[in-house]
Amino acid sequence: MAPPSGSAAYKKKDGTLTMSQDCQSISWIPAAGGATGTITLPVAQITNLQQTPASNPKVMLKIFVLPPNAPENSPEQYVFNFTAGTNARTEADAIKDALSAAIQAAKTAQAAPTPPPAPATGEGMSTAMAFASAVSSKSTWDDDKRLKGDVELQQSLLKSDPNLQRMFMESLHTKPDTLTAGQFMSQFWSTRIHLLRAHAIERSQTRGSYNVLSTLKPRVEDNVTKLNISKEQIQLIFNQHPLVRRVYDENVPKLSEAQFWSRFFQSRLFKKLRGERLSETDATDAILDKYLQADEHGNLPRDAHVPNFLDLEGNEVNNSQRRGNRPDLDMRWSAPDKVPIIRTLNSLSEKIMANVAAADGDPHAPAGMDEDTYNEIQLRDLLGDEEANLVPLNIRDQSRFFSAQTKDSEDEQNRLFAQQDPEKILSDLRREIDQNLPDDGTAPLGRLVEPDEFGDDEKKNNQQPGSRASLQKSSGQILDAIRDRRAQTDVSSTTGTYGLSSSLYDRLTLTHATTTEFLHQFWQAFLSGNPDRAGELSSLVDSLHRAMERIKAVTQDAEAERQVEVDRRKRHAREVLEATGKKPRLNLTSIQGGEKAVHQLMGPTIQALETAQAKYKAALAEEMKEASGQ
Amino acid sequence: MKFFIDDLPILFPYPRIYPEQYAYMCDLKKTLDAEGHCVLEMPSGTGKTVSLLSLIVAYQMHYPEHRKLIYCSRTMSEIEKALAELKALMKYRTEQLGYTEDFRALGLTSRKNLCLHPSVRREKSGTIVDARCRSLTAGFVKEKKEKGEDVELCVYHENLDLLEPHNLVPPGVFTLDGLLKYGEEHKQCPYFSARRMMPFCNVIIYSYHYLLDPKIAERVSREFSKDCIVVFDEAHNIDNVCIESLSIDITEDSLRKATRGANNLERKINEMKSSDAEKLQNEYSKLVEGLREAEQAREEDQFISNPVLPDDLLKEAVPGNIRRAEHFVSFLKRFIEYLKTRMKVTHTISETPPSFLTHVKDLTYIERKPLRFCAERLTSLVRTLELINIEDYQPLQEVATFATLVSTYDKGFLLILEPFESEAATVPNPVLHFTCLDAAIAIRPVFERFRSVIITSGTLSPLEMYPKMLGFTTVMQESYSMTLARRSFLPMVVTRGSDQAQISSSFQIRNDPGVVRNYGNIVLEFSRITPDGIVVFFPSYLYMESIISMWQGMGILDSIWNYKLILVETPDAQESSLALETYRTACCNGRGAILMCVARGKVSEGIDFDHHYGRAVICIGVPFQYTESRILKARLEFLRETYRIRENDFLSFDAMRHAAQCLGRVLRGKDDYGVMVLADKRFQKKRTQLPKWISQAMLESETNLSTDMAVATAKNFLRGMAQPFKAKDQDGISTWSLADLERHRQKQTLEEERVRREALDNGHGTNGAANGGAAAADEFDDDIDDDLMMLDAQ
Helix, strand or coil: CCCCEEEEEECCEEEEEEECCCCCEEEEEECCCHHHHCEEEEHHHEEEEEECCCCCCCCEEEEEECCCCCCCCCCEEEEEEECCHHHHHHHHHHHHHHHHHHHHHHHHHHHCCCCCCCCCCCCCCCHHHHHHHHHHCHHHHCCHHHHHHCHHHHHHHHHHCHHHHHHHHHHHHHCCCCCCHHHHHHHHHHCCHHHHHHHHHHHHCCCCCCCCHHHCCCEEECCEEECCCCHHHHHHHHHHCHHHHHHHHHHCCCCCHHHHHHHHHHCHHHHHHHCCCCCCCCCCCCCHHHHHHCCCCCCCCCCCCCCHHHCHHHHHCCCCCCCCCCCCHHHCCCCCCCCHHHHHHHHHHHHHCCCCCCCCCCCCCCCCCCHHHHHHHCCHHHHCCCCCCCCCCCCCCCHHHHHHHHHCHHHHHHHHHHHCCHHHHHHHHHHHHHHHCCCCCCCCHHHHHCCCCCCCCCHHHCCCCCCHHHHHHHHHHHHHHHHHHHHHHCCCCCCCCCCCCHHHHHHHHHHHHHHHHHHHHHHHHHHHCCHHHHHHHHHHHHHHHHHHHHHHHHHHHHHHHHHHHHHHHHHHHHHHHHHHCCCCCCCHHHCCCHHHHHHHHHHHHHHHHHHHHHHHHHHHHHHHHHHHHC | CEEEECCEEEECCCCCECHHHHHHHHHHHHHHHHCCCEEEECCCCCCHHHHHHHHHHHHHHHCCCCCCEEEEECCHHHHHHHHHHHHHHHHHHHHHHCCCCCCEEEEECCHHHHCCCCCHHHCCCHHHHHHHHHHHHCHHHHHHHHCCCCCCCCHHHHHHHHCCCCCCCCCEECCHHHHHHHHHHHCCCHHHHHHHHHHHCCEEEEECHHHHCHHHHHHHHHHCCCCCEEEECCHHHHHHHHHHCCCEEEEHHHHHHHHHHHHHHHHHHHHHHHHHHHHHHHHHHHHHHCHHHHCCCCHHHCCCCCCCCCHHHHHCCCCHHHCCHHHHHHHHHHHHHHHHHHHCCCCCEEECHHHHHHHHHHHHCCCHHHHHHHHHHHHHHHHHHCCCCHHHHHHHHHHHHHHHHHHHCCCCEEEEEECCCCCCCCCCCCEEEEEECCHHHHHHHHHHHCCEEEEEECCCCCCCHHHHHHCCCCCEEEECCCCCCCCCEEEEEEEECCCCCECCCCCCCCCCHHHHHHHHHHHHHHHHHCCCEEEEEECCHHHHHHHHHHHHHHCHHHHHHCCCEEEECCCCHHHHHHHHHHHHHHHHHCCCEEEEEECCCCCCCCCCCCHHHCCEEEEECCCCCCCCCHHHHHHHHHHHHHHCCCHHHHHHHHHHHHHHHHHHCCCCCCCCCEEEEEECCCHHHHHHHCCHHHHCCCCHHHCCEEHHHHHHHHHHHHHHHCCCCCHHHHECCCEECHHHHHHHHHHHHHHHHHHHHHHHHHHHHHCCHHHHHHHHHHHCHHHHHHHHHHHHHC
16 A cells, blocks of 8 residues: 655645655655755654644644654644645545554554664764663663673673683683584673673663753963863753753754854853843843743653652642741742742752652652551661571582592591590590599699590500600691791792792683683583583583693693702702802702692692592493493 | 550560650650640650550550540651551551451541542642532532432542441551552542541541641540540641641732622522522521531531631520621621721731721721621531532631631730831732731640640750640650760751851841851862761741852852752742652762751651761751741730740740751661751850750760861761661660660669658658658658659659
């Protein structure tokens, strides 16, 4: 079906009114003058339609258009007068029907967020609008899939977090070849959704706007008043004062940009927007003064529901039969135009906070008090401390994870103690005290500290306090402690890197990070129980192997590095010997680093790798057995 | 927690209690036991309402009398808060007791706030809502409908007739919002539901004027028995409310409209004469019998409340010369014409009601007696004529009310005619003020009728002022101090700017640029150091407007914009509400904001700025009343002559109660904190007039600060407040657990015992003659305790 059209006059010029093919706009093309005078009205911006009644011989269609960012109550109006004589009514009806259908469609479509058509003014969407649309499509950070797929967001996160970036690059380079880059990315990010989400939220948070007119201060240089204004400031002025945008829009081609602003900042309009009272002596401006009458404040939401706790209006009408003398002279209000600043302050603050969710609930929500409102009047400190809302995390059989460490003799001892029955020990102790301590309260101190252990076959341990052996033991302990202390306060370059050179240490941390990453991915895949991921799993096991190899490589390098140091010292000692004939004491154990340090640092990781591989093998064997059994 | 005061078990809906709450409840109970009145000043934000409700509900439920509670508050916001607290209390009681008690509590506010009718509720003015509501709900309208006439009825109101009249809403507590919701769900009128359920409620929460407006109060007395407990909460301003309820202004404009109303009435009477003369005749014969008989229509059909009428007047027949409708209307017209001629005078006149009446009689031969019946007679006529657009007769009603009031009271009232708006004005705009000077007149019936009236607020100092002004005696007067584990609020008096020039809002220097700049600097400096919200109170609208304009010119506002958003209370209540919401949003959001409002204005009543909504409150200047006002001067004279209250004492008392009220807005609970700045050099001498709990917290060294010193002190204070403060830090000091409470009671009992024994010993020791007295005292030791308590209280 061809889109309806009809011959219609606009502003007494003949032309044709046509609906566009996609029903997204309606345009009027003048009969004379070509396309220059064309008016195109997007359907989405049309707020109202009016048509002359059928009884009226004149056929006119009035279209109300509200351009985006224009104040709510000032739609532009276009009146088209249909000129096709007897045919006019049918043409007008056809267009009107098509148009109202299109508007209906556009309105329903708007319920689902569609980006508003770019404003014709070309000033770009205001930040307020951008924010609002971000809010309306709030699922950006709720939707895990979108977060995972948003490469741009990921890049920006990596850029802001160098550690993460290094880990990412390292993992990417060392990933198993069987893993495609895409798979790797999705795996890498799937474990870091929370970081992405936090970053997305962080990025969407913008600094709130401020009252821009109050920050603009002209300064005098060489007897010339100067004022600098940035692009951002202009944009803010347009946002906070739609009127200025309108004035700018309507006048700037005529005036130059600079002219416009210099006139604006000296005009009465500027004073008015700042809320200052106008005086007779203020300079007049032929162009800008025309806009003085325009009302900036008409756009406030008028029928908002205010919670009863704050409802000043409700308080005022609480007693409808109020009597009493009128208030004293100083308690009466002046006319609003006498003190324009007050309304200006409020409307500006309201505009600045317009994008923020209201603290007192949705003003448009139906009446009714919710729990929060009541909570506000509670006395919080009488309620007592809130109980911490913790989720207990139970780890069963923790010893499994640390079984490798129990080789340590100390742990052995601990285990020995752990096996004993505390009750028995206590009763033994009590019995011993009863036996050994005389009733008169005098007791040999030594026996208290190291009581004779009757019947104990470990007689060799039986040392007297103050004996040489125990003295040695205690001095050894003290020296150990001092050494530890010194090691901790040591400020040599290798502190904190456990004797490894910083480049090697960096390599080690990276290796560690990537290994952890692969382990992470492995366990995720392994524990997912998803048979489809078996292939992925085997490739991950490969990368675990390689991780192990990388650790080994680092270990070797570290050992080599240490060897270099050892050689250097030996050489030095030799040189000293040659030069002085004295043999310096060579303390090779004081050289830290090397294989030992790496093992010390990577021990848990290596264990974890081994465990993972063992688990995988066991599971694989099981799987094989089952497969062969079938 | 559950505890006992004497034999009364109290369920308190929190696991802890403030010591002052406990003391407050003990004193309340003593008052109720003694069936007397009391004045109690409880620090702001220490849970006055919840203590009051817990005790009184416990009292109601425990003792067989089940004394009803009439709880009056100032504003709808406060009514709603009290209802919400009561609702939570009853929920807690149900949980603790394991069953739901048979209990009803409802709140009442104007029709405007409770209307559900789709078109009536949209009306902006409360009077129009009232009038339109009556035209849809009056009895005669319904009769007309039943006769088949085409009149509109309100479906929400009609549905009430389908319900059981004593069970329009289920038992329980309804907040105003809750009632609206319930009304919407069940399609029934919330206003009339609440109104008609009043007699069946255990607790009623509404505003002062339902008790203070004499005519409504008269009706109330029929509904409520003498042993009702009446509470006036936030009662620091009660004298002004009393006065307001009996004062009236008449302007030339209202007289013009009144004439129009009288002409309309005349026309209606003629219409009715031709169509339904019988009705008028009926009315006439009823009026012969007396007004009380005439008043048989349902109470909500009442035209407008009428001023108080002495009892004998109601029984008397209406004077013959105004009994006929047409006679009455011409009588009214004559009176209006008289008033019009009085308005033509170009010099100020103030005269007493008797002198006015004499003048009326001399000029128009209008006697006092028919004037007294004016209001009632008009009500009756309007009802007989079945008028619907009642709002047209509002000015006429005002004139009639004025006539009744002026002819009823000889003392305590004054007529002031002001021909010019201000001293400087040249075009006359006359206003006839009929002003009540004696707050006791409106509240007297309340004290006479009810045995226990409780006057309570956060700021009632000096306590003895209220019994004096309102003409009653108390059994208990108490001001509680605030126990604090840390200094949680910082009251300061700033007397000088940073330039050491004195600051004050006194009329001589208030518009001095130096003073204005210094005030601006205080606000600016505090906006720099205070987190979240700051509230600034000005002494009057006029001063606020001028000072804000001057600040704008000086660039001070521009600097404040760097730290906070700025919001201002405006003449339009709705606009102010929106500003308030924006303010709260900015406080929550972290942006921070300053709210500028007026100490006696809309925002200062019933709106709280607790926690982050108000970390600092700045009182710019002492909020004195406009001292040039003739009405105020007349009242001061009256107070001096009648109650021996000196002018300056009253002015200063009045200013300080409003200042204290502003300061108290920023606290709720003891974990809350805030800076309180009193910026005027005159505060330095007046600080003793602040309530005990504020003046005790004010250090001597902080009563004469300059701006920079105050800012440094506040900075320190705020830093201290930012340190973690856990509930357990104040356990046992400023909050009590049940165990602490028990310990306190034991100590108290021991102490009482000791005091009694000492008194006894002393009696024995000093002379033998006292023995008899002591022995007697022994028998009535409870009385002695009470006496001792009273001594403590004094």
